[in-house]
Structures are given as structure tokens and as C-alpha cells.
Amino acid sequence: MTEIIAAEPQDENKIIAERRAKLAALRETGVAFPNDFERKHFAGDLHAQYAEASKEMLEAEQVNVQFAGRMMLKRVMGKASFATLQDMSGRLQIYVSNDHVGEENHQAFKHWDLGDIVAASGVLFRTKTNELTVQVHSVRLLSKSLRPLPEKFHGLTDQEQKYRQRYVDLMTNDDARKVFMTRSKIIQTIRQFMMGHDFLEVETPMMHPIPGGAAAKPFVTHHNALDMDMFLRIAPELYLKRLVVGGFEKVFEINRNFRNEGLSTRHNPEFTMMEFYEAYRDYRYLMDFTESLLRETARVATGGEQVSYNGEIIDLGKPFDRLTIVQAVRKYNPEYSEAQLSDRDWLISWFESNKGKYRATDGLGGLQLSFFEETTETKLIQPTFIIDYPAEVSPLARRSDSHPEITERFELFMVGRELANGFSELNDPEDQAERFMEQVRQKEAGDEEAMHYDADYIRALEYGLPPTGGCGIGIDRLVMLLTDSASIRDVILFPQMRAE
């Protein structure tokens, strides 16, 4: 064993000092952090397996168990004690008495602290109040906890501390644990759904020489050996379409994107997206597919197709509404006429008098989209596809054959938020090259979020991309919806925070 060198203690207090003294005493008597305990049972499994077992049955069977967990509650009496241990699956009570472990061991146990990791071996029984409990024959302290747990009844409530010290949130707050277990279930369900439809799961670069695939500001880093700046990806789109060119005709990726933007209850600088692409499909098929994917995910992860969010019932079971931008504005704001919405001058004067955000250089389509964002987006509570986005804001989407100024694109909205974005892919390399050039012109004109010209992507398209549909789904926002969470920080284990 190497010498123990204690680091400079941080925010030390009397309670921590007491516990350090207990740990020092443990070191004197032997191995302070033993790792020779064999865990054979989980609390949750035992509760499930012996839910029906009566007092008498347990007494007759003499079920031996070995389990371990964090001590969350402790009730010490003179010659016997109860404690509650918590493992990954749940909680189970143990009963420690002079009769079964000896007075010396029980005496030691009395000085163990809430938060300590404890191993217990013994026999299952039921108490007077019928609670399944382990009558302990051997009890060991496996890991001394030096820091006191939050107050045992209220748990940790300080939002900042919940985010900064998620490990404390998870050990004391059942709801927090459930959210992240549901998140795992959601991602598992999506993956199985995609596999079930013969999609190939792939991993494309997180570090890009040219940031592409979305309109966003990237994070910059530097590769020393190559002496080149690199960008954390803002989207995997251009790489996934290269794979479709290569012949992987159905691909998907579930992974992180990074966008150098502000923080909010809906934005974290790194967030998880599922993007998928399928050759020989268009945006109408993608809407059907996305709809059934989300329906299935809700059903498996939450047990139903109707989910409660912020006091409202969101129905993923019935067909999602599909509206053009103008149709959606008129459905939710009937006071605006078709004629007004097709009138550039009227729209601009509306933005001016309502201090709405718009870009003066935009055409009618772009202005209509800005108007939609100002007046309608937050009213789209039930799942709604908005379709036919203007080409000027959709540089990677295929134009409509009948209306080349719009694209075959949709965005899916729920609870007033964008959840997904998909389109028939632009596979005409010459049109794509021209659209990149237009993006470059906008970047030169000062639009920081405009795209770069990606010459290799054009080269890939020149080999021939089959007609393809592709879609991205914001996983964090989906988890928020399905776990009724108000903030994206509640569904990300370690959300971005300012430095302490």
C-alpha cells in the first residue's frame, strides 16, 4: 500500500472532522475500504420476490441474503437497531441486535453515520408492522462517508446544488433518479425502434474541420499535432449524408451536439440529438415515421400515449396536425387575414410596431416564418408539424418541385417548443453549391450563424446522393416532455454551470 496523503481539506467543518477521526480509527484496525464483500441480492428484487411471503413462510424458509447499500436512515435503541440501506434498485431495512451480531459489533454499528456504505448478511423476516427486513448476522462498514447527507426528510432542495452535485441529488431524491432512469429507457426505446426498422447505428466525428449541418455558433478547439483549429460539431448531418452516398441507405446516430449559445431552461451548450437518414424517402414519409417513433417511445417509456406536461395532457396517440406556416398562423390567430400575411409591407410594419424580430433582407417566406415565431409557436401545445419552410432559411433541404421558393421541410412542435426538424434532402450538387455560396455571402455580410462552404460535402454529392429523407429529434426536449420536467437541466445529469 502506498502512503496516504490527505489533500488540503475543503470546506471542513466539525461534522466532517468527527467523521475523519472515525475513519482514522478504522485505518488503525485494518483495511478501511475493504473490497471483498460479495453482493448477492438487490433490495428491489427482494421486495419483488418476497412481496407475498408471510411472516410464517419467511420463518420456515430461512432466506439468506447478502446485500449492501448506503445507510439513509438509522434508528438506534439500547440493544438493537434498525437502519435503511439504499442500493441502485431501492431500499431495504436491516435489524442489528446484540443477540445476532454481538454487543461489540452492535456498539460499533451505532457509531456509523448516515451516508456510510454498509454491507449486511442475514435472514429475511417481517417486523411487527409487516415490513420485509434483514435480521443481520454480519454487518460491515465498506466505505466511510465523510460528508453529512442533506436533511433526511426534505432531501436536497437547492437547485444550484442539485445541478452542481448531482451525486447528492441522486442519492437523496427519488424523483431525480426516476427522471434519469426514464431518460435511459427513452433512448433504449428509440434505439430498438430504429434497429427494428433496419437502420444502422453509426458514430461520426465530434470534431469537425468545418462546422456544418446547422445554423449555430460553434465551439473552437485546437489540434496540436496537426496545428489546426477544429470545431465541436453543431450537427452530424453532413457526415450522415456522406454515409448515404457511400451506400449505408438507412443510418442513425444518437450523440451530442455543441452550440456556443446562451443557457436557458431549454438550452444547454451540449445536448443530445438523434438524427436519421433513409434513402428513397421524402419528408411526408418522415413525418409518419417520426410520429410513430414518438408514439412508441411515449408508450414504452411512460406507459401511455397521453402524457401530462405542466398540467396539460399532450396526446401523442392521435394523428399529429400538419399545417403550413400561414395555415398555422391563421388557425391560432384568426384575426390576421390571408391577404395581410402575403403582404410584405404589412408584415414589416407589424414587426416595427410590435418590436418583433425580423430580418429586413428576408423575402416573404422568411418574414412569414418570423411572424409565425412571434405569434404562433408558443401556442402549438399539441403535436403539430409545420411544413413547407422557405428555401432561404433551409440551405440543406430539397426545393418543392411546384414551388421552388419553399422546401420539402417540416418542424415538429409540442408544448410550444421545437422538438424535431426534417426534410427531403437536397441531393442536387450544383444547387447545394449555390446555396453554400449564398450562405458564405450572408456570413460575409455579418450573419455569424450562416454556414460555411464544405467542398468535400459537395464532392460527395457529386458522386450521387439517392433521393433521401432525414430528420433530427432533440432528445433532451423529448425527455423533458416525457418526464414533465420544466428545465433542460433537470434531464441532463451534469448541466453546464458557471465556474464555482
Added chain:
RNA sequence: GGGUCGGUAGCUCAGUCGGUAGAGCAGCGGACUUUUAAUCCGUUUGUCGCGGGUUCGAAUCCCGCCCGACCCA
């Protein structure tokens, strides 16, 4: 970036009119062999977010800053 609310013991919180701070939990000591947030008795613990200012005196009033939550852009 703007607005609202908040930051007091390890945790959850109270703190009146400006008079140098309290409760519960946790901890420590004691009683208790079926407890359930165990109970009962005793007891320890503070950079009142930070820095200025007003005042004989500031957790409290004023100004600035930091951190967080929520809302808005």
C-alpha cells in the same frame, strides 16, 4: 442583456421596529430489544454570499458586485 425572487449552522428553514442570531434534522453524550422522518434527556456548531456606505450600533437600511432560480429578449 432586462425584470422578479432568493443566498443565514453540514441540510431544511425562521429571524418583528436597526440593539452582534434561532428551531428542526444531522453530530456528540446518555436512556431504550420490532423502529418507520423512532422517541425522550442533555449538548456542540455561524465569513448572516462578497465589498463599500449610513449609524453609537447592520443579517436587517443604502450603493456596487458575485452566484442561483424563474420570467422576458
